[in-house]
Amino acid sequence: xxxxxxxxxxxxxxxxxxxxxxxxxxxxxxxxxxxxxxxxxxxxxxxxxxxxxxxxxxxxxxxxxxxxxxxxxxxxxxxxxxxxxxxxxxxxxxxxxxxxxxxxxxxxxxxxxxxxxxxxxxxxxxxxxxxxxxxxxxxxxxxxxxxxxxxxxxxxxxxxxxxxxxxxxxxxxxxxxxxxxxxxxxxxxxxxxxxxxxxxxxxxxxxxxxxxxxxxxxxxxxxxxxxxxxxxxxxxxxxxxxxxxxxxxxxxxxxxxxxxxxxxxxxxxxxxxxxxxxxxxxxxxxxxxxxxxxxxxxxxxxxxxxxxxxxxxxxxxxxxxxxxxxxxxxxxxxxxxxxxxxxxxxxxxxxxxxxxxxxxxxxxxxxxxxxxxxxxxxxxxxxxxxxxxxxxxxxxxxxxxxxxxxxxxxxxxxxxxxxxxxxxxxxxxxxxxxxxxxxxxxxxxxxxxxxxxxxxxxxxxxxxxxxxxxxxxxxxxxxxxxxxxxxxxxxxxxxxxxxxxxxxxxxxxxxxxxxxxxxxxxxxxxxxxxxxxxxxxxxxxxxxxxxxxxxxxxxxxxxxxxxxxxxxxxxxxxxxxxxxxxxxxxxxxxxxxxxxxxxxxxxxxxxxxxxxxxxxxxxxxxxxxxxxxxxxxxxxxxxxxxxxxxxxxxxxxxxxxxxxxxxxxxxxxxxxxxxxxxxxxxxxxxxxxxxxxxxxxxxxxxxxxxxxxxxxxxxxxxxxx
Ligand code: BGC
Numbered sequence: 149x150x151x152x153x154x155x156x157x158x159x160x161x162x163x164x165x166x167x168x169x170x171x172x173x174x175x176x177x178x179x180x181x182x183x184x185x186x187x188x189x190x191x192x193x194x195x196x197x198x199x200x201x202x203x204x205x206x207x208x209x210x211x212x213x214x215x216x217x218x219x220x221x222x223x224x225x226x227x228x229x230x231x232x233x234x235x236x237x238x239x240x241x242x243x244x245x246x247x248x249x250x251x252x253x254x255x256x257x258x259x260x261x262x263x264x265x266x267x268x269x270x271x272x273x274x275x276x277x278x279x280x281x282x283x284x285x286x287x288x289x290x291x292x293x294x295x296x297x298x299x300x301x302x303x304x305x306x307x308x309x310x311x312x313x314x315x316x317x318x319x320x321x322x323x324x325x326x327x328x329x330x331x332x333x334x335x336x337x338x339x340x341x342x343x344x345x346x347x348x349x350x351x352x353x354x355x356x357x358x359x360x361x362x363x364x365x366x367x368x369x370x371x372x373x374x375x376x377x378x379x380x381x382x383x384x385x386x387x388x389x390x391x392x393x394x395x396x397x398x399x400x401x402x403x404x405x406x407x408x409x410x411x412x413x414x415x416x417x418x419x420x421x422x423x424x425x426x427x428x429x430x431x432x433x434x435x436x437x438x439x440x441x442x443x444x445x446x447x448x449x450x451x452x453x454x455x456x457x458x459x460x461x462x463x464x465x466x467x468x469x470x471x472x473x474x475x476x477x478x479x480x481x482x483x484x485x486x487x488x489x490x491x492x493x494x495x496x497x498x499x500x501x502x503x504x505x506x507x508x509x510x511x512x513x514x515x516x517x518x519x520x521x522x523x524x525x526x527x528x529x530x531x532x533x534x535x536x537x538x539x540x541x542x543x544x545x546x547x548x549x550x551x552x553x554x555x556x557x558x559x560x561x562x563x564x565x566x567x568x569x570x571x572x573x574x575x576x577x578x579x580x581x582x583x584x585x586x587x588x589x590x591x592x593x594x595x596x597x598x599x600x601x602x603x604x605x606x607x608x609x610x611x612x613x614x615x616x617x618x619x620x621x622x623x624x625x626x627x628x629x630x631x632x633x634x635x636x637x638x639x640x641x642x643x644x645x646x647x648x649x650x651x652x653x654x655x656x657x658x659x660x661x662x663x664x665x666x667x668x669x670x671x672x673x674x675x676x677x678x679x680x681x682x683x684x685x686x687x688x689x690x691x692x693x694x695x696x697x698x699x700x701x702x703x704x705x706x707x708x709x710x711x712x713x714x715x716x717x718x719x720x721x722x723x724x725x726x727x728x729x730x731x732x733x734x735x736x737x738x739x740x741x742x743x744x745x746x747x748x749x750x751x752x753x754x755x756x757x758x759x760x761x762x763x764x765x766x767x768x769x770x771x772x773x774x775x776x777x778x779x780x781x782x783x784x785x786x787x788x789x790x791x792x793x794x795x796x797x798x799x800x801x802x803x804x805x806x807x808x809x810x811x812x813x814x815x816x817x818x819x820x821x822x823x824x825x826x827x828x829x830x831x832x833x834x835x836x837x838x839x840x841x842x843x844x845x846x847x848x849x850x851x852x853x854x855x856x857x858x859x860x861x862x863x864x865x866x867x868x869x
Contacts, residue, residue, distance in 0.1 A: 155211065155212045156170050157170040157171045157174075157212075157457075158212060158462070160463055164454045164455075164458040165391075165454060167453070167454075167457045167462075168450050168451075168453035168454040168457055169450065171211055171453050172446060172449055172450050172453065174211060175211065177445075179208055179211065180445055180446070180449040181431075181432065181445075182205065182206070182208060183205070183208075183414070183448070183449045183452045183453070184413070184414055184415065184427045184431070184445075184448055184449065184452075185205070185414060185415045185416075185418055185425060185428060186203040186204060186205045186216060186218060186395075186414065186415075186416050186417060187204050187205065187417060187419055187420070188202070188203070188398070188419065188420035188421065189201045189202055189203050189204035189217065189218065189417075190202065190227060190228075191420055197215055198215075198217070199217050199228070199265070199267065200227060200228040201217065201218060201220070201226070201227040201228060201267065202218050202219055202220050202226075202227065202271055202398070202416075203216065203218030203269065203271070203416055203417060204216065204217060204218070212462070213456070213462070214268065214461065214462070214465050216268060216269055216456075217266055217267045217268055217269065217466065218267065218268075218269040218270070218271055218416075219265070219267040219270060219271065220270075220271045220272075220523045220524050221270070221271050221272055221288065221523055221524035222236075222239055222258075222270075222272035222273060222288055222524060223235055223237075223238070223239065223258070223287075223288065223520075223651070224236055224258045224261065224526035225258065225261050225262050225265055225270075225526065226523060226524055226525055226526050229525075229527050229545075230531075231265070231529070232526075232527050232528050232529030232530070233258075233261050233526050233527075233528075233529070234257065234258070234261060234471075234473060234477055234479070234480055234526070234528075234651075234652045235480060235519060235528065235549055235651045236254050236257070236258060236480050236483055236526075236651050236652075237480060237483050237484045237487055237648055237649060237650045237651035237654065238287035238288075238487075238520065238648035238649045238650075238651075239274055239287060239288050239289050239290050239300075239301075240278075240286060240287060240289065240290065240487070240631060240673055240674065241484060241486075241487030241488065241647075241648040241649075241650065241651070241670070242254055242290065242300055242304065242483055242487055243289075243290040243291040243297065243487070243673035244291075244486075244487040244488070244489050244646075244648070244671055244672060244673050244736070245483065245486035245669070245670060245794075246296065246673075246773045246792055246794050247794050248299045248300060248302075248303040249303070250482060250483060250486055251299075251301070251303040251304045252303040252304065252306055252307035252310075253307060253479055253483075254304060254307065254479060254480075254483050255272070255303065255304035255305060255306065255307020255309075255310075255315070256307035256308070256310050256311060257307075257476050257479040257480070258270070258272070258308060259307060259308035259309065259310065259311030259313045260311045260471075260476075261471055261476060262308070262311070262313050262466070263311045263312055263313050263464075263466045263469075264466075264468065264469040264470070264471050265466075265468065266466050266467055266468050267313060267466055268312070268314060268456075268459075268461045268465075268466040269315075269316070269359075269461075270308050270313050270314070270316070271316050271318065271362065271523075272304065272305065272308055272315045272316060272318075273304065273305045273308075273315050273316050273317035273318055273352065273356070273358055274288040274289045274290070274301065274318055274524075275289065275290060275298070275317055275318070275348045275349050275352050276289050276318075276321070276322065276323050276324050276345060276348075276364075277289070277291070277292055277293075277294065277297060277324060277344060277345045277348055277717050277718075278291055278292045278324075278631065278673075278674050278717075278718065279292070279324045279325075279684070279710065279713065279717055280324065280683060280684075280685065280688065281603060281630075281631045281632040281633075281674060281676075281677065281683070282600040282602070282603065282688060282691075283324060283326060283599055284326040284522075284594045284595055284596060284597065284598050284600060284630070285323075285520075285594075285596050286594070286630050286631045287520040287594060287630050287631070287648065287649055288520065288524050288596075290348075290673060291673025291674050291718075291733075292673065292674050292675065292717050292718030292719070292733060293348075293673065293717075293718060293719075293733065293788075293789050294343070294344055294345070294347035294348040294351065294717075295347075295348075295351060295788075295789050295791075295810055295813060296673055296789060297348040297351075297352070297673075298347065298348045298349070298350065298351025298352045298354075298355070299351065299355065301348070301352040302351060302352035302353070302354065302355025302356035303355060303356065304356070305317060305352065305355075305356025305357070305358045306355060306356045309356065309357070309358070309359065309459045309460075312459060312461055312463070312464035312466070313459060313461070313466065314358075314359035314455050314456065314459045314461055315356065315358045315359065315360070315459075316358055316359075316360040316361065316395065317349060317352055317353060317356070317358040317360075317361050317362070318361070318362035318397070319362055319364035319365070319373075319397055320349060320361050320362060320363050320364055320373060320379065320380075320384070320394075321341070321345050321346060321349060321363075321364060321373060321379060322334035322341065322345050322364070322366065322368055322373075323364035323365060323366050323373075324345070324710070325688060326596060326597055326599050327598065327599045327688050327689070327690050327691045328689075328706070329364075329365045329366055329597070330365045330366070330399065330400075331366075331367070331706060332367065332689075332690075332706060332707065332708050333366070333367040333368065333369065333370050333707050333708070334367065334368050334708055334710055335369055335370075335707055335708065335709050335710060335711060336369065336714065337711055337714060337819075338369075338378070338817075338819050339715075339816070339817040339818065339819045340710070340711065340714035341368075341710075341715075342383070342817040343715035343816060343817055344714070344715040344717050345717075346383060347812065349361075350388055350812075350860070351812070351865070353388060353390060354388075354862070354865070355865060357392075357458070358392060359393070359455030359456070359458060359459050360392050360393050360394070360395050360414075360455060361390065361392065361393075361394050361395070362394075362395050362396070362397055362416075363376075363379070363380065363394055363395075363396055363397065363400060363412060364397055364400060365399065365400045372400070372402050374394075374396045374401050374402070374410075374412050375402060375403050375406045375410045376410055377409070377410040379410075379411075380394055380410050380411025380412065381411040384411065386858060387857045387858045387860075388858075391451065391454060391455075391458075392451060392454070392455045392458075393414055393448065393451035393452045393454075393455055394412050394413045394414070395412075395413065395414040395415075395416050396414070396415050396416045398416050398417045398420075398421045398523075399417075399421030399422055400416075401415050401416075401418055401422045401426050401427075402422075402423070402426075403426060404426040404427065404430035404431040404433075404434050404440075405430075405431070405434035405439045405440050407426065407427075408427070408431055408434070408440050408444055408445075409440060409444065413447075413448040413451050414427070414452060415427035431445075473529060477652045477653045478653070480651040480652040480653050481651075481652075481656060481657050483651065484647070484650040484651050484653060484654055484657035484658075485657045485660060485666045486669055486670060486771075487648065487670045488645055488646060488647045488648070488650070488657065488658070488661050488668055488670050489645070489646040489668065489670040489671065489672055489735075489736040490643070490644075490645055490646075490668035490670075490736060490737040491644040491645070491646055491676075491731055491735075491736075492638065492641070492642075492643055492644040492737070493642070493643045493737050493739075494642045494643065495642070496739075497585070497622055497642035497643045498624060498643045498645075498662060498664070498739070499661075499662060499739055500560075500624075500663050500664070501663075502560055502561055502562040502563070502663070503562055503563055504561065504563055504583075504584035504585050505561070505563040505564040505565070505566075505583045505585075506557055506561050506563070506564070506565045506566075506583055506584065506585055506586070506587060507566055507568065507576070507579040507580045507583035507585070507586040507587070507616075507620070508553065508557055508565060508566070508567045508568075508586075508587050508589070509567070509568050509569075509570050509576045509579070509580065509587065509588045509589065509612070509616060510568075510569065510570030510576070510589045510591075510609065510612060511553075511588070511589025511590055511591045511626070511628060512537075512548055512569075512589070512591070513552065513553040513554045513567065513589040513655075514554045514555075514567045514569070515533040515534050515550070515552055516533030516534065516548035516549050516550045516551055516552050516654070516655065517533075517548060517549050517551055517552075517553065517628055517647070517649070517650050517651075517654030517655055517658075518546075518547075518548055518549075518591045518593060518628040518649055519546075519547040519548065519549060519649050519651075520593070520594055520595060520630060520649050521539075521543045521544055521545075521546060521593060521594070521595025521596065522542075522543040522595040522596025522597060524596065525545070525547050525595075526547070527547050528549050528550050528652060530550045532545065532547050532550075533548035533549060533550035533551075533552070534546070542597070543596050544595070546593055549650075549653075549655075551650075551652060551653050551654045551655035552655045553587075553589060553626070553654070553655040553658050553659060554567050554655070555655065556655045556656045556658065556659030556660075557587070557659050557662070559659070560659055560663045563584070564583070566579055566583065570609075570612050573608075573611055573612050573615045574615070576588075576615065576616055577615040577616050577618065577619035578619065580616045580619040580620040581619040581620055583620065584622065585622045585623070585624060585642075586619075586620050586622065586623045586624070587623075587624045587625075587626060587662065588612065588613050588616050588623060588624070588625050588626070588641075589626045589628065590605055590609045590612075590613065590625060590626070590627055590628070590629070590633075591605075591629070592605055592606060592627075592628070592629040592630055592633055593606075593630075594629075600630065601691060602634075602680070603632065603634040603677070603679065603680055604633070604634050605629075605633050605634070610634075610636055610637060613625055613637045613640075613641065614636075614637045614640065617637055617640040618640070621640070621641075621642060622642050623640075623641045623642055623643075624641070624642060624643040624644070624645070624662065625641050625643070625644045625645070626644075626645050626647050626658055626662075627644065627645065627646045627647060628647055628648070628649060628650065628654075629646070629648065630649075631648075631674055632674060632675075632677060632730075632731075634679060635730075638730075645658070645661060645662070646672075647661075664739055664768070667738050667739045667740065667768055667770040667771065668738050668739065669736070669738060669770065669771035669773070669794075670736050671734050671735060671736040671773045671775075671838070672731055672732070672733055672734060672735050672736060672838075674718060674733060675718045675721075675722055675731075675732055675839070676730045676731035676732075676735075677730060678727075678728070678729065682722070682725075682727045682729065684712040684713040684721055685708075685709075685712065689707070689708050689709075716786055719732060719733035719734070719787075719839035719840070720786045720787070720788065722839075722840075723786040723787060723839075723840075724784075724786050728840075729840075731838075732839045732840040733838065733839040734773070734775050734789070734836055734837070734838035734839045735837070735838035735839075735840075735841075736773075736838075738766075738768075738770045738771070738772070739766070739768050739770065740764055740766025740767065740768045740770035740799065741764070741765045741766040742762055742763065742764055742765070742766075742772040742774075743762070743765050743843065744760050744762055744763075744774060744835050744843040745760065745761045745763065745843075745844070746759075746760055746761045746804075746844075747759075747760045747835050747843075747844025747845065747846055748846060749833045749845075749846030749847060749848045750848070751848045751850070755808050755809075755811075755863075756790075756809040756831065756833070756848050757806050757807065757808045757809065758776050758806070758807050758809070758833050758835060758846070759804065759805065759807075760774065760804075760805060760835055760844055761802050761803065761804050761805075762774055762795060762797065762803055762805060763797070763801070763802040764797035764798065764799055764801050764802075765800075767799050768799060769796065769797070769798045769799065770796070770797065771794060771795065771796045771797075772793075772794075772795055772797065773792055773793065773794050773795075774792060774793050774795070774805065774807070774835055774836070774837070775791075775792045775835070775836040775837075775838070775839070776789070776791045776792060776807040776809060776835060777789055777790065777833070777834045777835075777836050777839065777842075778790040778809050778813055778831055778833055778834075779831065779832040779834070780814065780816075780827055780829075780831060781827055781828070781829025781831060781832075782827060782829065787832075787834065787839070789813070789839070790809035790810050790813040790814070790833075791807040791808055791809050791810055791867065792807065792868065793805050793807055793868035794868070795868075805868055805869065806868070806869050807867070807868050808867040808868075809833070810865060811861035811862070811863060812860060812861060814826050814850070814861075815855070815860075815861060817857075818854070822856065822857040823854045823856050823857055824854060824855045824857070824860050824861060825852070825853070825854040825855075826852060826853045826854065826861075827852060828850065829849065829850070830847040830849045831847065831849070831850055832845065832847055833846050833847065833848060
């Protein structure tokens with residue numbers, strides 16, 4: 149029999165829906181149940197056929213369905229660790245680029261490596277909002293703003309899936325802290341959730357069409373995410389018309405019938421991480437008793453099949469193939485260079501000149517650059533640049549990419565470059581005193597499963613920076629951190645560059661930025677607090693002060709009150725509270741200077757737009773990110789990012805640009821009426837260099853309007869012409 153006769157769903161001319169339906173019709177109940185769960189692929193011993201990564205499901209050869217091989221995560225192929233892969237910089241670095249096309253490119257790079265390793269599902273797409281700079285997984289996410297996070301993550305997902313690999317989006321939803329993540333209840337008003345964290349997911353899903361959504365560990369308003377009918381069935385599948393499948397996080401399932409009826413479609417690695425495999429015997433029993441209808445089982449299987457067809461997993465099977473690591477490293481380098489944020493540059497200390505002698509201090513800069521820990525950690529094919537660094541066990545190992553800033557600086561300097569590891573503070577200060585400039589690398593390791601106990605840098609690094617800066621005020625600090633940290637020495641140093649965890653080519657990228665081969669263009673995707681008292685929760689509920697930041701001691705709180713800030717996450721919170729952050733969202737310096745003029749606000753064809761001219765007044769080519777913020781009419785409203793441009797300009801060059809405000813940022817969710825509504829009145833439009841510094845504003849008057857919950861206003865998704 150010909151393939152097309154035996155397996156009519158192999159006809160690529162049919163739609164993914166038609167193909168999934170045809171397979172479903174041919175399936176036995178046993179085969180359907182096989183689809184509803186994966187196993188832990190990295191178990192000891194490994195399941196036969198598994199590649200040794202996060203998830204595995206055997207092939208159903210009779211139907212021509214391949215094995216499902218799942219790997220973490222959004223920064224590259226994490227496992228098997230010893231095989232290695234190209235590490236992208238932190239998600240926050242990609243977000244700081246404000247460049248959706250670059251996010252797509254990064255996604256395509258890691259998706260391509262996944263496919264060439266034989267994986268067909270990537271557990272990527274971290275879209276939880278940064279509500280707290282101490283959250284241990286911020287480096288996997290895309291910042292505090294729903295439009296920015298949605299645009300960046302959606303494009304990264306689209307990039308991954310362009311390589312015939314299903315991507316997830318995760319962790320759905322409000323898994324915004326790691327402390328007690330398996331039990332805590334994220335308590336939040338539903339409308340506020342829709343306008344913040346859920347909006348980021350909604351936008352990312354609309355752009356990226358991820359084949360799967362991973363429900364998170366935590367509870368939301370008391371109900372576990374993976375059995376939360378409101379979240380999965382009503383919001384995701386009904387209101388957003390989501391056609392893919394919901395898979396659980398590893399150990400996030402607590403029931404069979406309740407989860408299945410709420411909208412969970414696939415249980416991940418339940419045999420290893422859940423109390424029992426709920427989607428095997430217990431779910432079969434629930435079907436037999438009539439508690440779960442057969443139609444729901446069919447729906448679960450159909451959704452999984454549909455996503456496999458839609459991403460091209462069936463038509464373009466993943467199989468081992470050579471990887472061009474040099475080309476992939478270049479992608480990581482572009483992201484690192486576009487995403488690093490220059491926070492301070494007193495008297496134009498940067499860029500460095502080759503003639504200067506340099507003291508390079510601390511941060512293992514002689515070996516490589518830091519990587520965040522947990523399931524997303526990627527190790528280079530060349531191995532860990534600092535093997536044995538603590539902690540070596542979960543959520544370690546602590547991994548460094550072998551891209552040493554020291555070597556990259558040496559390549560550029562024509563004068564002496566000397567390294568001190570920083571352990572001997574006096575020796576480091578002496579070295580700084582006899583060098584033209586000192587570059588101090590500081591690090592803050594963060595990882596999945598715990599939050600950082602404080603904003604302070606660990607290991608006495610503040611004392612190191614202070615001593616070096618005292619010895620030589622021409623001190624530049626390079627931060628390799630999870631995100632914002634306290635910088636008590638800020639005014640004593642000349643320059644600060646936030647490099648995040650800068651990925652596979654981090655050392656080279658940092659050196660290129662320091663020497664002005666590239667002009668810094670990153671803008672903060674998070675607000676930078678002066679201290680923890682400015683945060684909605686000065687203390688993370690339940691977080692103890694563990695010595696090096698490993699899992700906190702003390703009893704975790706079971707409830708986290710996100711109603712404190714509600715939808716006003718990040719810069720909105722600062723505005724509401726009249727707090728002045730240390731550095732605002734959207735902020736970032738360059739080696740040139742941009743000015744805005746001729747601002748005009750318009751209402752055209754129902755769309756709110758702002759046009760203006762941006763001019764490069766400096767002497768270097770550079771990239772600017774003019775940001776459009778909108779404030780709704782009425783008392784107590786705070787501004788929201790509604791669009792932006794990313795524009796490259798030569799010295800003296802100008803560009804006339806128009807940004808269209810995304811209509812989702814003009815509306816609020818009305819829970820009682822189950823609709824989005826736009827108030828009538830004058831909307832304030834402000835053109836920002838950041839969320840607090842404006843050059844140009846105007847008003848546009850709109851009429852009231854509303855849209856049902858399942859037909860939110862759509863249409864723009866970040867436009868700059
Ligand atoms: C993480 C997920 C990850 C999964 C599989 C969980 O601990 O929360 O992000 O995809 O493990 O490794």
